Amino acid sequence: MSGLLDRRLLLVTGKGGVGKSTVAASLALRLASAGFRTLLCEVNAGGRLGRLLGHPEVGADVTLVEPNLSMVDLQPDAAMREYVLQKIRLERVYRAVFENRMVRYFLRFIPALAETVMLGKVLWHLRQWPEAPGGFDRIVLDLPATGHALTLLGVPRGLLTALPSGPMSTEARWMHELLVDPVTTSAVLVSLPEELPVNETLELAQALRSQLSIRVGAVVLNQAVPSRFGAGDRAALGGRPGLAALVGAYEEDAHRTAEALERLQGIDGPLVQLPRLVTPQVGRDELAALGEVLAEGLR
């Protein structure tokens, strides 16, 4: 059975603030350094990942930033334009129709249109042969937080149910097939050793499986703290209140980590821990190191 890093599309998500972008960037760096031509995508995030990796210039166009690593920040308007131009091939008509203010107003209300075109762009790149123009060996998608991620991923299925025929459902069908194919696609769920993030991870895993039929390829517990001090150690600290307090606080974090791990075991899929970093800044080097930890844990 091949592992997570053999999947062509990795969908990274979790609660807000758990470190999704960190994990997505680490995975992408690891894949690129292993020789896979990799595309790292974020969804309308104002170029956050670009800044994190030292490439603030990344925007709505796919940009090669380092050997084997390309990045893009998906934006609804740019994706819409690209999509429409693929269909009608006439820039003049696009401008006359889709840049009309009134039309823009309608478009905002079409359920899932923005999501369809953004997800469609990612999946279009996935559908290209890796050697073809726009093709990649691996795509890592840094999704928004849980609720929005589920909305985004649920778009193709929703369209197929709501509109069994028509132009949008034709698109939805192939998109859906790629997302639910376990050989192609895996979700990576990121969590933290705290109650709410773990709750949300469990709900997310359940929703991905039952509502969307998307396979969970890995659960990543970020900022994990392993236990270091046993009861004997703590007993040896009698009369040393400062150290006892230090150890108490540390082991409290370790206890929360253990609790989180136990609950996350309930999800079917490998569970990997990322250590809590104490460096002042998380930059490219730290991310590359985390990528190694992830690859090791997923082996």
Add this chain to the structure above:
Amino acid sequence: MTGSSLERVLRSRRVLVCVGAGGVGKTTLAAALAMRAAALGRSALVCTIDPARRLANALGLTWLGNAPTEVRTEVLAAAGITLAAPLRAMMLDLKASWDELIERQAPPGQRERILQNRFYQTLSTVLAGSQEYIALERLGQLRERSEADLIVLDTPPTAHALDFLDAPSRILDFLDNEAARWLLDPALRASRLSLRLAHWGGGVAAKTIGRIIGGDTLEELAGFLGAVSGMNQGFRERARAVRTLLSSPETGFVLVAGASPERREEALRFHAVLGDRGLQRDGLVVNRVQEEPPASADRELTGLPEPLHGALVRTLGETRALAERDRVGVRLLREGSAAVPLIAVPRFSSEIHDLRALWRAGSYLLGEAVIL
């Protein structure tokens, strides 16, 4: 250093809105603020969006519903807390609030049509800013009806600060916009949308849009906009009232942030946006700040055997590194938000899920205890 205090704010405001990115501890701090306001003698109501079950349990509320529930005095007394005024808590059910708004505002014949419409589902769940809008709409309603002296609103986790603050304007924009008027004007509504599109742009527009999204979808959208048009005026009044409430002198904003680099950047952006809108920034609370390890720790290392000694040195070093990182973070936040009081709340060794810990967090908010 003397600490900043939110005491004056808790004594004077009628609404406090806690804002910030997801995962920084807004809900907990909102509850701590409400509790301290009640201790100061003002009846307080905290509205949360998605509370941790343990927090709800801690408040003695096994069921945190869409209506305010009082935290019982015996629950508080068991934790050694006496409040001078009632403390209430409630959970905002955003979807139910949307449905309720439609039921209240829609013309009788249109209600079911709207609630069943696919586009309504978009409006109430997916459309950017709709969750934020309904949270604010509920706040306005509560402020009108509730007898609480102070309402503390915990807000939905927002990726972009603007989604939250612009939500009422967006709804207003939509309704006030020329395009919407053109669509919603009763005299014009009589004609079918596809015909209108055909007139305009010589048919190319309708055909092109139809090719991308399907002609049926366009028809259905026109139907929806027609159905909500009766609510136009009511919506507009509500949205305007909410906007007025947010900028009223009775309302203040507390920005909750983290000290780490990623969180800091978001917080300062949020801070700037609040300022640009002329909203009252009552405080910047930096949550979960790592404290320095106890000063005596180094001395106490003497004479301990390996490997315990090594493990302790390592733990001490890591804790110091985290404390240093947060100290720098707090300093940068303070520099970036000079005009606004900054309060650092330490990272407690356990999550704040009991009333005593909430009370303790409150002592930092009131400047009774200080770090950094």
